[in-house]
Amino acid sequence: MTDGTLVERVKEALRGAGQGNAGEGSVPAQLVQELLKVYSAQGEVVEAQQNVMLYIRGLIHDALADLMIVNSSLELLQGWIETRTHDPELTEIGVIGTTAVWRIDPLLGLVSAVCQGEMQELELNPTYASGFLGQYQAEWQHAFTTRLRSRRLNAQDYSLQISVPEQYFCVNCNNNGLYHVVQNLIYNAVDAFAEARLPRGTISIGAREQEVSTQQEISHGTLPAGNYVVISVSDDGPGISHDILSKIFEPGVTTKKGMGGSGMGLYMVRRMMIHHQGYVHVVTQATQEEGSKGGTTFELYLPLVTEFS
Numbered sequence: 001m002t003d004g005t006l007v008e009r010v011k012e013a014l015r016g017a018g019q020g021n022a023g024e025g026s027v028p029a030q031l032v033q034e035l036l037k038v039y040s041a042q043g044e045v046v047e048a049q050q051n052v053m054l055y056i057r058g059l060i061h062d063a064l065a066d067l068m069i070v071n072s073s074l075e076l077l078q079g080w081i082e083t084r085t086h087d088p089e090l091t092e093i094g095v096i097g098t099t100a101v102w103r104i105d106p107l108l109g110l111v112s113a114v115c116q117g118e119m120q121e122l123e124l125n126p127t128y129a130s131g132f133l134g135q136y137q138a139e140w141q142h143a144f145t146t147r148l149r150s151r152r153l154n155a156q157d158y159s160l161q162i163s164v165p166e167q168y169f170c171v172n173c174n175n176n177g178l179y180h181v182v183q184n185l186i187y188n189a190v191d192a193f194a195e196a197r198l199p200r201g202t203i204s205i206g207a208r209e210q211e212v213s214t215q216q217e218i219s220h221g222t223l224p225a226g227n228y229v230v231i232s233v234s235d236d237g238p239g240i241s242h243d244i245l246s247k248i249f250e251p252g253v254t255t256k257k258g259m260g261g262s263g264m265g266l267y268m269v270r271r272m273m274i275h276h277q278g279y280v281h282v283v284t285q286a287t288q289e290e291g292s293k294g295g296t297t298f299e300l301y302l303p304l305v306t307e308f309s
């Protein structure tokens, strides 16, 4: 492994040597050039490695979504076997299957964490919203363009704008978990652009602090009074139709049957928000409504942490 600052210092020293001002025992200019080439090649290798890691994490995310379906199907099947057939052998086979799925799930999570370069449990840590958005913006941009490509949309016609707030709002969060929440919302927005065949589209991500003085009804539940940090993901896509809006957080609800959608994305989003003691509010406007401009905003309400310990 290389130390970034060390590499920079060595490069600087080599440049100095190449200009002949390194004093006694200076390195020949040609050797300096060669070494600089080696350093830049090394940088390219590291970048390529990071891209592969990001790609693997994307694949793992999809695999985990499928695994959840296998898991719930197996559980249903097991219940059916137990109540209908009372066959101990079949019950045993069911148990073997479900146990195997339970083993794979944390394994994939672990591989994903390793790809990210650090081992993470699902524990919550005090984090500045600005730091969180800043840390992941490059990865979300990458996920965004990859998703555009997979939906055969031209990257030049769509944009992802991430505004990192200047203020320091703190939340208790599992960075990896919340990263996936936002990524799911980005994927959904891109899919919506593709489904509606929109020629252009923009997704905007931001964060703000919000005081809620009295308990409020929100799109899918009740928001208790309190101080929150709200992370919002908005798109100017076609909006969510009224027939499914009330059910979007239920597992298996999807309008993308032919496009590989499993309807697990928002279910996972909700579960992760519950883990964070947070809430999700959805504001949506369908395009066809009075010819209006459509769009959807997912607001993630996370309790504000006032003391950064």
Ligand SMILES: Nc1ncnc2c1ncn2[C@@H]1O[C@H](COP(=O)(O)OP(=O)(O)OP(=O)(O)O)[C@@H](O)[C@H]1O
Binding pocket: 065, 184, 188, 189, 191, 192, 235, 237, 238, 239, 240, 241, 244, 248, 253, 254, 255, 256, 260, 261, 262, 263, 264, 265, 266, 267, 296
């Ligand atoms: N930003 C959005 N714009 C329009 N419709 C949306 C948006 N986000 C979600 N939806 C609708 O909600 C449904 C459920 O979303 P969810 O993420 O749970 O499942 P999915 O995207 O269909 O499949 P998966 O996420 O498992 O690949 C989608 O199929 C889509 O119809």
Ligand SMILES: [Mg+2]
Binding pocket: 184, 187, 188, 264, 265, 266
């Ligand atoms: Mg989805």
